[in-house]
Amino acid sequence: MLHRKITLSENEIPTKWYNIIADMPNKPLPPLHPGTKEPIGPEALAPLFPMELIKQEVTPEKWVEIPDEIRDVYSLWRPTPLYRAHNFEKMLDSPAKIYYKYEGVSPSGSHKPNTAVPQAYYNKMEGVKRITTETGAGQWGSALSFACNLFGIECEVYMVKISYNQKPYRKMMMNTWGAKVYASPTNHTQAGRKILEMDPDSPGSLGIAISEAVERAATEEETKYSLGSVLNHVLLHQTVVGQEAVVQMEKAGDFPDVVIAPFGGGSNFAGLSFPFLRFNLEEGKKVRCIASEPSSCPKLTRGVFRYDFGDTVGMTPLLPMYTLGHNFVPAPIHAGGLRYHGAGVIVSQLLKDKLIEATAHDQLEVFDAGVKFARAEGIIPAPEATHAIATVVEEVERCKREGKSETILFNLCGHGNFDMKAYEDYFAGNLEKHEVTQQEIESSLAELDTPVI
Amino acid sequence: MLHRKITLSENEIPTKWYNIIADMPNKPLPPLHPGTKEPIGPEALAPLFPMELIKQEVTPEKWVEIPDEIRDVYSLWRPTPLYRAHNFEKMLDSPAKIYYKYEGVSPSGSHKPNTAVPQAYYNKMEGVKRITTETGAGQWGSALSFACNLFGIECEVYMVKISYNQKPYRKMMMNTWGAKVYASPTNHTQAGRKILEMDPDSPGSLGIAISEAVERAATEEETKYSLGSVLNHVLLHQTVVGQEAVVQMEKAGDFPDVVIAPFGGGSNFAGLSFPFLRFNLEEGKKVRCIASEPSSCPKLTRGVFRYDFGDTVGMTPLLPMYTLGHNFVPAPIHAGGLRYHGAGVIVSQLLKDKLIEATAHDQLEVFDAGVKFARAEGIIPAPEATHAIATVVEEVERCKREGKSETILFNLCGHGNFDMKAYEDYFAGNLEKHEVTQQEIESSLAELDTPVI
Numbered sequence: 025m026l027h028r029k030i031t032l033s034e035n036e037i038p039t040k041w042y043n044i045i046a047d048m049p050n051k052p053l054p055p056l057h058p059g060t061k062e063p064i065g066p067e068a069l070a071p072l073f074p075m076e077l078i079k080q081e082v083t084p085e086k087w088v089e090i091p092d093e094i095r096d097v098y099s100l101w102r103p104t105p106l107y108r109a110h111n112f113e114k115m116l117d118s119p120a121k122i123y124y125k126y127e128g129v130s131p132s133g134s135h136k137p138n139t140a141v142p143q144a145y146y147n148k149m150e151g152v153k154r155i156t157t158e159t160g161a162g163q164w165g166s167a168l169s170f171a172c173n174l175f176g177i178e179c180e181v182y183m184v185k186i187s188y189n190q191k192p193y194r195k196m197m198m199n200t201w202g203a204k205v206y207a208s209p210t211n212h213t214q215a216g217r218k219i220l221e222m223d224p225d226s227p228g229s230l231g232i233a234i235s236e237a238v239e240r241a242a243t244e245e246e247t248k249y250s251l252g253s254v255l256n257h258v259l260l261h262q263t264v265v266g267q268e269a270v271v272q273m274e275k276a277g278d279f280p281d282v283v284i285a286p287f288g289g290g291s292n293f294a295g296l297s298f299p300f301l302r303f304n305l306e307e308g309k310k311v312r313c314i315a316s317e318p319s320s321c322p323k324l325t326r327g328v329f330r331y332d333f334g335d336t337v338g339m340t341p342l343l344p345m346y347t348l349g350h351n352f353v354p355a356p357i358h359a360g361g362l363r364y365h366g367a368g369v370i371v372s373q374l375l376k377d378k379l380i381e382a383t384a385h386d387q388l389e390v391f392d393a394g395v396k397f398a399r400a401e402g403i404i405p406a407p408e409a410t411h412a413i414a415t416v417v418e419e420v421e422r423c424k425r426e427g428k429s430e431t432i433l434f435n436l437c438g439h440g441n442f443d444m445k446a447y448e449d450y451f452a453g454n455l456e457k458h459e460v461t462q463q464e465i466e467s468s469l470a471e472l473d474t475p476v477i
Numbered sequence: 478m479l480h481r482k483i484t485l486s487e488n489e490i491p492t493k494w495y496n497i498i499a500d501m502p503n504k505p506l507p508p509l510h511p512g513t514k515e516p517i518g519p520e521a522l523a524p525l526f527p528m529e530l531i532k533q534e535v536t537p538e539k540w541v542e543i544p545d546e547i548r549d550v551y552s553l554w555r556p557t558p559l560y561r562a563h564n565f566e567k568m569l570d571s572p573a574k575i576y577y578k579y580e581g582v583s584p585s586g587s588h589k590p591n592t593a594v595p596q597a598y599y600n601k602m603e604g605v606k607r608i609t610t611e612t613g614a615g616q617w618g619s620a621l622s623f624a625c626n627l628f629g630i631e632c633e634v635y636m637v638k639i640s641y642n643q644k645p646y647r648k649m650m651m652n653t654w655g656a657k658v659y660a661s662p663t664n665h666t667q668a669g670r671k672i673l674e675m676d677p678d679s680p681g682s683l684g685i686a687i688s689e690a691v692e693r694a695a696t697e698e699e700t701k702y703s704l705g706s707v708l709n710h711v712l713l714h715q716t717v718v719g720q721e722a723v724v725q726m727e728k729a730g731d732f733p734d735v736v737i738a739p740f741g742g743g744s745n746f747a748g749l750s751f752p753f754l755r756f757n758l759e760e761g762k763k764v765r766c767i768a769s770e771p772s773s774c775p776k777l778t779r780g781v782f783r784y785d786f787g788d789t790v791g792m793t794p795l796l797p798m799y800t801l802g803h804n805f806v807p808a809p810i811h812a813g814g815l816r817y818h819g820a821g822v823i824v825s826q827l828l829k830d831k832l833i834e835a836t837a838h839d840q841l842e843v844f845d846a847g848v849k850f851a852r853a854e855g856i857i858p859a860p861e862a863t864h865a866i867a868t869v870v871e872e873v874e875r876c877k878r879e880g881k882s883e884t885i886l887f888n889l890c891g892h893g894n895f896d897m898k899a900y901e902d903y904f905a906g907n908l909e910k911h912e913v914t915q916q917e918i919e920s921s922l923a924e925l926d927t928p929v930i
Contacts, residue, residue, distance in 0.1 A: 028552045029487045034480075099481045100560075100855050107553075111627070129582055131855035133894065173852055174564070193646075196897035199904060200851050398653050399626050402553050402584035441586065441894040444649035451652060 028110060030272040032103035037095050042263040044298045044370060045256070046086035047305040050377055052256075052369040053477065055341040056331060061475055064341055071242050072249040074150040077143065080257040088260060090142075097141045097174055101130040102264065106272035111400040120423040121278065122416060124436040125269045125296060126403065132197070134406065134438030135295055136167030136252055139261035143250050144171035153246040154178040158208070158233030161187055161360030162194025163406075163438065164252035169203035179203040180247075182210070182236045185228035187360070193442050208233040215239050215337075229353075230363070231336025238339065253289030254334060254368040262295025269433065270299050278431050280311055282419055285435035286411040287315035287324060287382065288361045290368035296435040301379065315371065315382045316415040318362050318390070320458035321354035323347055324375055324382035326465055331475040332366055342474055345372045349468035355458035357387050358446035359407035385414040386457040391450040393417050394440075406438035407446050481563060483725040485556035490548050495716040497751045497823060498709070499539035500758040503830055505709075505822040506930065508794035509784060514928055517794055524695050525702040527603040530596065533710040541713060543595075550594045550627055554583040555717065559725035564853040573876040574731065575869060577889040578722045578749060579856065585650070587859065587891030588748055589620030589705055592714035596703050597624035606699040607631040611661070611686035614640055614813030615647025616859075616891065617705035622656035632656040633700075635663070635689045638681035640813070646895050661686040668692050668790075682806075683816070684789025691792065706742030707787060707796075707821040715748025722886065723752050731884050733764055735872055738888035739864040740768035740777060740835065741814045743821035749888040754832065768824065768835045769868040771815050771843070773911035774807035776800055777828055777835035779918055784928040785819055795927055798825045802921035808911035810840050811899035812860035838867040839910040844903040846870050847893075859891035860899050 045051060054063040066078045073081075080088055090098075109122040116122075127135035147155055155177055159165025165181040172179035181203050188195055188207040198205045208228045209216035215235040219226050226232070241249035251258060266283075273279055283300045285293040297313040304311055317324050323346045332347040334340035347366040354363040367375070374380045385393075394410030396417075397403075405413060412434040423430050440447065449455050498504060507516040519531045526534075533541060543551075562575040569575075580588035600608055608625055611634070612618025618634040625632035634656050641648055641660040651658045661681045662669035668688035672679050679685070694702035704711060719736075726732055736753045738746040750766035757764055770777050776799045785800040787793035800819040807816040820828070827833045838846075847863030849870075850856070858866060865887040876883050893900065902908050 027487070028549065031484050031486055033484055034482045096481065131857070170855055174855065192901070193894075193897040196901045197857065197894075200848060200857055200897070200900045202852060395653060399655060402623055402627065404584070404650065404653055441646075441650075444646040444653070447653045448645070448649045 027276065028108050030106045030275050032268060032271060034099040034103070036268070036271060037098050037102050038090065038264045038267040039095070040087040040089055041260045042267060042299050042302060043083060043086055043088055043260055044301065046084060047302060048373065050373060052373045053344040055343050056475065058333065058338060058341060061342065068341065072238065074146045074152060074248060076146040076149065077257050080260055081255060091145065094142050094145050098264065103268045104129050106269055108276065109401055112397055115396060115400045116417065116420050118420045118423070119429045120420050121431045123273065123276070123280070123431070123433045125265060125433065126436045127265060128403065128406070128436065128439035132163070132166040132170050133441060134163050134167065135262060135265060135292055136164050137170055138264055138295065139252065139258045139291065140167040140171035142261050144168070144175045144177055147248055148175040148177055151246065152177065152248045154180060154244065155248055155250045156180045156182070156237040156240040157250045157252070158182045158230060158237045160184050160230050160363065162191055162198070162442070163361055165203070165205065166194055166197045167252065168250055169198040169201040172203065173201040180240065181205045182208040182233040184208055184230060184233050185226065191442070208236050210236060213239045229336065234335045235337050235339065253291040256370060258291045259294035259298070259368060259370055262291045263298050265295035265435065266297060266299030269296060273433065280433040281430040282312045282314060282432045284314045284316055284412045284415045284419070284432065286362060286408045286437055287317040287367070288408065289364045290371040292408070292435060292437050294371060297380070304379070313380045314415055315380060316411040317382060317384050318357055318359055318411060319384040319386045320357050320460055321348065321363055321365070322384045322460065323365060323367050325384045328469055329372060329376050330472070330477050332472065333474070334366065343369050344477055345369055346375060348465055349472050351471055352468040357458055358443060359390070359411065361408040362411065383415055383418065385411055386459055387455050388457050390414045391446070391455060395447070395450065403436065404440040404447070405436055406440045407443050409435070409437045412436070480729065481561050483559045483728050485721060485724060487552040487556070489721070489724060490551050490555050491543065491717045491720040492548070493540040493542055494713045495720060495752050495755060496536060496539055496541055496713055497754065499537060500755060501826065503826060505826045506797040508796050509928065511786065511791060511794060514795065521794065525691065527599045527605060527701060529599040529602065530710050533713055534708060544598065547595050547598050551717065556721045557582050559722055561729065562854055565850055568849060568853045569870065569873050571873045571876070572882045573873050574884045576726065576729070576733070576884070576886045578718060578886065579889045580718060581856065581859070581889065581892035585616070585619040585623050586894060587616050587620065588715060588718060588745055589617050590623055591717055591748065592705065592711045592744065593620040593624035595714050597621070597628045597630055600701055601628040601630055604699065605630060605701045607633060607697065608701055608703045609633045609635070609690040609693040610703045610705070611635045611683060611690045613637050613683050613816065615644055615651070615895070616814055618656070618658065619647055619650045620705065621703055622651040622654040625656065626654040633693060634658045635661040635686040637661055637683060637686050638679065644895065661689050663689060666692045682789065687788045688790050688792065706744040709823060711744045712747035712751070712821060712823055715744045716751050718748035718888065719750060719752030722749060726886065733886035734883040735765045735767060735885045737767045737769055737865045737868045737872070737885065739815060739861045739890055740770040740820070741861065742817045743824040745861070745888060745890050747824060750833065757832070766833045767868055768833060769864040770835060770837050771810055771812055771864060772837040772839045773810050773913055774801065774816055775837045775913065776818060776820050778837045781922055782825060782829050783925070783930050785925065786927070787819065796822050797930055798822055799828060801918055802925050804924055805921040810911055811896060812843070812864065814861045815864065836868055836871065838864055839912055840908050841910050843867045844900070844908060848900070848903065856889065857893040857900070858889055859893045860896050862890045865889070
């Protein structure tokens, strides 16, 4: 019998979230007011988020207690399994050992509920009746719908209209958990009406959907807003993934040389890698943590580090981030969760300080890796997850060249059950590479008038 | 912290399958030749199945060793978790404790790979190069595609044309695992061509698809056929589900009074219930095992016990079963996996001997129960699984009436990720009850000229 799967029991669900800020040699720079461009404090976030999440956003404490009520909900799918990818190693003729942490066992099928649940919980504790959010392909919207339903909070999801029409299954999933899902732009926000006046047939965008969700939260009673990545408290919640993986790797009698995760806004990557990075920061270990992004949206590998807005419209505070410019429009790749112009501030600072690495892959490369993985290990990965797999293939090739036998761990952050169309397009030869030219990046960055760092 | 989830480690995957025939007071009657109507021996199955599976089909041995190679593949998703449904209990104000075994964590999302994997393995051992099968909604076809891919066997799936067109995601899933999927009827079998000559626009049926798959296996070199339910060896393989659940219930310090599973051909029900039924047969315990079928296809609750064909066309051996007649056409309910006219021979004999029970629910009742469950526990159940949930609700109501606090265990045999259209139809009020009239049953049975028992 091969030792393939390392499981943990429910009492091994982490009791604390790990806040890497406490261990960072250089702390992230403060956010700036979008108008005055002066540093702002946590109170600026109060209209949108409950106080406990704002506290977590700015806390210097290294460990944040996870309330039992949240651990109880986590136990619906956590701890998630960690696998040794014996079949995939064999297929790649790999000198390296490959492990993966599988987050697709959650009810909505990705790592997103790890933060949706605490966000819903803290809103509930502070008497919030309704949470609004935006969603593109629907991973985040479905996770938040699931979480709000469990705590008896209304959930209002602004789903980019083109996705709403093209990906009805995710919408139906949200409805099943009782959420209201609107094709954005709608005519019940000022932002939406303004867009519709100019273009009644607007297909929508994530930027517009954010504006609608934020406007609703800012103007409705007992209503708050929720974000699925980028922010510090979101990354914090995801560290349950890596903490479990540390214990599981120990049980496997192993420790990773390389930790790899897909990169969109940072929560996927942070979730797995930060608890390993802790060993570097605390003990001087040398685990390489690699963020894997799409070459169609290469903020980490080809963007600049400067202040930029979190949204397209320019309503949010200015954040110090690696960015392609908030007007950058990524190609419509299937990995919708990675189509974000910037990187969260913690990850950006870590990259600037060379404490983590980044790499980029085009769409054909990642689906090639994803299909190989599906045929070796059985699980069909979400398009986002295939980016990490492509990086694994790259690292295995390096190990072969260098004659090394290393240990690689990656985050299989979700299954592809709702993304089968992407696989069909791949097999039919209908997928494009979507490389971005240097000129496109430069022209997007040239538009920025935000503070340089 | 609630005790919600009972996990097992991979070395707790069962080492043997449990063959209930050894413990049955009355053994199943023999199959009869479709032409001569004389009893036939196992050799009659040799053109379609590898010898090891035929041996398992007729073995009187109580325990059948599970080869390590199969346990190794099982470890990709097994042992599956067993949950205490605290939230659902609370929602129902239930005096009964409710547990569920969750099989949706398999790569194809249901219990079907439990038998697909050993079937592919034994075919591989005997040098088979290609396996053919039929599939309706696609649960079975995708499980077999997954299994064949792992053992390097070609998989050829005849998918009912109307499902092929209406449910493209399941087809794409099979393609991702390398299977060839054809919209049945095709023009590359005699059976298919015959149908297409009569009706070029035929939407297909499971009966036609079976005929095509069987014809291919019977006429092509190194090609065998595979069935996903009904047969003894299929039920045998599924007993890993119940064996794990027995250990998990022990760990929970509990034991079920009632075990409930959906009923199509029998493998789902057998998988969970037989290892508990063993305690009745061996030690005189009184666990009630309830098979839950759709009221649109009520062979157990309203059919007759007699010899009938396994397929619609009348090519298979005659089997002693509870049946609605092989020409019975069930309404197009969303639980496609339960639309089968007959019940496997073991389950039929057990029901005749009053060792198990059966109940039926209409489609509105099961989706009502399924949505309640999804909102309480988070997991969106497959339409097949909602039948078991409706029976749970029924049993909870009985416990309330009788003032009893019993322990209920059911099989949550799969997730509904590929069935979201069914939920949408339910919410939109577009689902029909599909009760079947006594006259419809009688007229279907009146056509039978098969031997009465």
